[in-house]
Amino acid sequence: MTAIRPNDQMHLPGLGIPVDPWTGHVLKHSLIERMVRLKEAEKAFRLVLHELDGTTEGSRPGNRRMALAFTKLEEAKLWAAEAVLHGED
Numbered sequence: 001m002t003a004i005r006p007n008d009q010m011h012l013p014g015l016g017i018p019v020d021p022w023t024g025h026v027l028k029h030s031l032i033e034r035m036v037r038l039k040e041a042e043k044a045f046r047l048v049l050h051e052l053d054g055t056t057e058g059s060r061p062g063n064r065r066m067a068l069a070f071t072k073l074e075e076a077k078l079w080a081a082e083a084v085l086h087g088e089d
Helices: 006-011 029-053 064-086
Strands: none
Touching: 029 064
16 A cells, blocks of 8 residues: 655655745745755854854754744744745845
8 A cells, every 4th residue: 555645745756846835836946046045044043053052053052042042043034034935026
């Protein structure tokens, strides 16, 4: 029996094409590139925060203020992604 779970469908040929989660429309190449740049910038900033905190990537922040900084970074990334996806082209 070959049952395909929803997450497994992304591994099938032809699927896994980036789409806007709100509209379902396929993303333009320029938007994909901007989203990749945003993700890379967020990762670089996250690594700097870990370095300043003395922790390693994937570990919990050392104190409440650093945890808040990570939360705000995630929030900024979400707002920026929203602006990239739905901003004026």
